[in-house]
Structures are given as structure tokens and as C-alpha cells.
Amino acid sequence: MLYTGNTKNLGVIGNPIHHSLSPVIQNTVLQSMQLDYAYIAMEVNEKDLPIAVAGLKALHFCGFNITIPHKINIMQYLDNIDPAAQLIGAVNTVVIKNNKLYGYNTDYEGFINALYAKNFPLKNNSAVILGAGGAARAVIYGLHSAGIKTIHIGARNIDRARHTAADFSHLTDIHTYNWTEYEFKKILHDTPLLINTTPLGMYPHIDEMPPIDISLLPASTLVYDVIYTPEKTKLLKTAETMGHPILNGEYMLAGQGAAALKKWLGRKDIDIDLMRIALHDALQKKL
Numbered sequence: 001m002l003y004t005g006n007t008k009n010l011g012v013i014g015n016p017i018h019h020s021l022s023p024v025i026q027n028t029v030l031q032s033m034q035l036d037y038a039y040i041a042m043e044v045n046e047k048d049l050p051i052a053v054a055g056l057k058a059l060h061f062c063g064f065n066i067t068i069p070h071k072i073n074i075m076q077y078l079d080n081i082d083p084a085a086q087l088i089g090a091v092n093t094v095v096i097k098n099n100k101l102y103g104y105n106t107d108y109e110g111f112i113n114a115l116y117a118k119n120f121p122l123k124n125n126s127a128v129i130l131g132a133g134g135a136a137r138a139v140i141y142g143l144h145s146a147g148i149k150t151i152h153i154g155a156r157n158i159d160r161a162r163h164t165a166a167d168f169s170h171l172t173d174i175h176t177y178n179w180t181e182y183e184f185k186k187i188l189h190d191t192p193l194l195i196n197t198t199p200l201g202m203y204p205h206i207d208e209m210p211p212i213d214i215s216l217l218p219a220s221t222l223v224y225d226v227i228y229t230p231e232k233t234k235l236l237k238t239a240e241t242m243g244h245p246i247l248n249g250e251y252m253l254a255g256q257g258a259a260a261l262k263k264w265l266g267r268k269d270i271d272i273d274l275m276r277i278a279l280h281d282a283l284q285k286k287l
Helices: 022-032 046-058 073-077 083-088 107-117 134-145 158-168 182-188 234-241 250-265 272-286
Strands: 008-014 037-043 063-066 093-097 100-104 126-130 150-155 173-178 193-196 222-225
Touching (some): 008 022, 008 046, 022 037, 022 250, 046 073, 063 250, 073 100, 083 107, 093 250, 107 134, 107 222, 107 250, 126 134, 134 150, 150 158, 150 182, 158 173, 173 182, 222 234, 250 272
Parallel strands (some): 008 063, 126 150, 126 193, 150 173
């Protein structure tokens, strides 16, 4: 790809950022569409965030992604925040248009689109979420947007779970449990969808998993782990050996990237499968 003075710029900011695979998946699709855009990763320290945001705006970037640790702090520097991102409490995508900064959260779109791709029946259904942190908030909103009827949160920090549930209780029927209590185990007997939003099992701690007895789940339960490194966490491997359909976080990551690209380009014809394949290949090369 030949970059010129007319090349439009996109990117991702965070710290650390060297591990980010967003440039791989975004540039793969941009080049496949023969668009004169470049997407780069930029390390930004927390104290430099306001200067970095002003700089991206001054340099006429079309937009940028935000990753750890800036997803919350970025919000104070934006001119407008999408209601979904406001409720989730984090922004991972910024569109720069007419010299203004517009914030969105595309994590929930990536999460829910993976279930749509699986043809999983969401409307009026129920789900169990493990964990109550930032990832759980995006998952809850995604499930709500798809018409889920009931959500059960199982977590080790019950106070945090209750706080999270309270923020979304006006949208959906939501309940909280300590994931070791008997009532939560009863819920597992009837859940069609189990989602792990905790970091338990993420590389390098691949021998960890949430303290859930997978044998309690119905045979048809879809087990979805939003972790994508490793490709199959201990939770997913355990579920697979018991015959459950499984889903990891690769499609979610590719999906949120595709949703961001749609907002930057103003186009809907983004090849999410190409992004997912590029992501998968890049992950395999890291092994």
C-alpha cells in the first residue's frame, strides 16, 4: 500500500499498546477495500491523555480506538457520548467529525453480533454472566439490545455485582448471586447461555477458570468466553469435552473493530469474516 499526503489516519491509543492486534485487522480490511487509510497503534501514558487527544484532533485523524487504561478517562474530553457508551461507562471508539469528538462503545456490538452469527435465539431468552466488571457491562447492554428477557450475574464480588445490576435494572430483569451459592447453582440447571466476562483463564494463567460446575448445565447450553488468548480457555475446553457448543472472544474483538470501522467510514460493507481470519492468523503466529 502506498501512503501519500492524502492518506487518512486512524489508530488506537493505550498503554501498553505493543500487543494490540487492531492494526492487523483494520489495515487488512482497509487494504482489501482499496481505501487510502492507515491505522496505527500509539502508546499514550495516562498523564498525557489530554495532550494526545488534542493532538489527534489537530492532526485531523478521522477517529481512533481506545484501550486500557483510557476507556473511562477519555470520556471527559469528548463533545458527545452515545447513550449506550454512557450507560456502559466506557468509550472504546471515537469519531472525529467537524472538529468534534464523538464517543461510542462498540464492544457490546461485537459481543452480540457473534451470537447473531451463531443464530443463537436471544429474544425473550435468558443468560448467565460470570463477572461484574467493565466487560460484563458491555455484555449486559448487548443482551438487552437483542431483547434478552432475564439476566443472572454470578460473581465473587457480590457488592460490585449488585452495583452493576442496579445500573441496568431499568432496562431488563436482572439478578445477582455469589457464584458459589446454592441458588446460583440452581440457575445453571436451566440456562441456555453462559458467558464468562472475567479474566480467569486468560494467558498466561491458562490453568484457571471460574469456579463453575459445567456438569450442571443443560447439554444444549452455549458457553461463550470473551477471552481470545488462548483460543480455548480451560472453561471452553471443559465445556467442549461435555458436548457443549462453545464460542471464544475472537469474533467479539473482530466485531467491535468492524463496528468502529463502519462509524469512521460511514459504510456498512465491512468484511467482518476477513477481520476475524486476520485476527486468528495473527494470534496463531504469536503462539
